[in-house]
Amino acid sequence: MNTVPTPPRPGETHPRFELIVELLTLVGFLSDHPELPMGRETLTIVLNQPSGASDSDQIAFVRQVARVLDVDPDWLGDTHFYATRRFGKHVRIEARAILQVAMDEHERMWALGREALAAEKAAAAELAREVEAAKLELEHRRAAAAETVEMVVVVDPPAAAPVDEGQADDDTVEYPWVTRSPEDELGDLDDEPAEPELRVCPVCEGGQFADVCNACFGSGRVLANPPKCAGCGGTGRAVDEFCIATNQPCEFCQGKGYQQRAAAGTW
Numbered sequence: 001m002n003t004v005p006t007p008p009r010p011g012e013t014h015p016r017f018e019l020i021v022e023l024l025t026l027v028g029f030l031s032d033h034p035e036l037p038m039g040r041e042t043l044t045i046v047l048n049q050p051s052g053a054s055d056s057d058q059i060a061f062v063r064q065v066a067r068v069l070d071v072d073p074d075w076l077g078d079t080h081f082y083a084t085r086r087f088g089k090h091v092r093i094e095a096r097a098i099l100q101v102a103m104d105e106h107e108r109m110w111a112l113g114r115e116a117l118a119a120e121k122a123a124a125a126e127l128a129r130e131v132e133a134a135k136l137e138l139e140h141r142r143a144a145a146a147e148t149v150e151m152v153v154v155v156d157p158p159a160a161a162p163v164d165e166g167q168a169d170d171d172t173v174e175y176p177w178v179t180r181s182p183e184d185e186l187g188d189l190d191d192e193p194a195e196p197e198l199r200v201c202p203v204c205e206g207g208q209f210a211d212v213c214n215a216c217f218g219s220g221r222v223l224a225n226p227p228k229c230a231g232c233g234g235t236g237r238a239v240d241e242f243c244i245a246t247n248q249p250c251e252f253c254q255g256k257g258y259q260q261r262a263a264a265g266t267w
Contacts, residue, residue, distance in 0.1 A: 038090060047095040058097035065095035229253035 014020065030036065047065055049058045059081055066073040066083035073083040073095075079102035084094040228234035232250035236257035240246055249255030 040089065043091045045093045047093065048097065055097070055099045058099070062095045062097045069093060069095075226258040229256070229258055232257065234258065 047061075049061050053061075062073050062081050062083050069083060069085035071083050071085050073081060075081055079099045081097040081099075082094060084092055086092045229236070229250060229252050232239060232245070232253060234257045235245050236250055236253060236255040237245035238248040238250050250257070
């Protein structure tokens with residue numbers, strides 16, 4: 001292990017004793033930990049004037065440090081003045097002076113950034129409140145829907161009309177507010193679907209030359225009220241890939257614009 005230097009004897013205290021001890025401690029640490037990754041420049045000692053120093057004081061300080069470091073100071077733009085001395089690839093000492101105009105601009109940018117960040121946080125908080133309010137409203141609506149009870153209003157029927165003597169033996173009692181009997185309602189469920197209304201094909205007259213008839217396609221019968229052709233929408237014209245009617249007849253209705261075939265089902 002590396003050790004720090006022996007403290008100086010009385011009267012021989014070095015003005016940089018503590019700094020030198022700390023640097024030597026750092027040297028020992030780096031020597032004992034070779035696995036520590038090191039960059040191109042890993043140690044920079046920055047020297048500058050205390051905060052609030054005038055521009056002229058800062059520039060004079062950098063010039064003073066440059067003489068001690070035996071280097072020439074230089075400007076970085078119009079607002080940064082510096083002097084740097086390198087001690088190999090990884091260590092350097094640098095004196096910096098940042099003029100007040102640059103500090104003011106930095107502060108202005110920081111203030112804008114803080115304001116923008118505060119505005120974003122406020123907007124995010126407002127959005128979160130709106131989301132929570134929407135969630136609560138949805139929960140209230142769901143709860144209200146779950147508690148809703150279907151109200152059934154029972155109305156007493158009017159008095160039955162007097163029954164004629166001729167109807168005395170009839171068990172059927174007609175009420176003015178009943179228009180259809182339950183038997184009628186149930187009977188509708190048993191009704192078969194109405195057959196489509198057909199008529200003789202007017203082109204081939206029922207099949208005399210149905211093999212070449214384009215109206216009934218060989219069935220001899222056509223619908224009395226045919227619906228519009230689903231292929232062309234009733235235009236009778238073929239439709240291209242852009243859904244635009246062309247001058248060619250529709251292949252589904254042969255240019256007639258309506259569905260005609262009915263003998264073997266509708267087209």
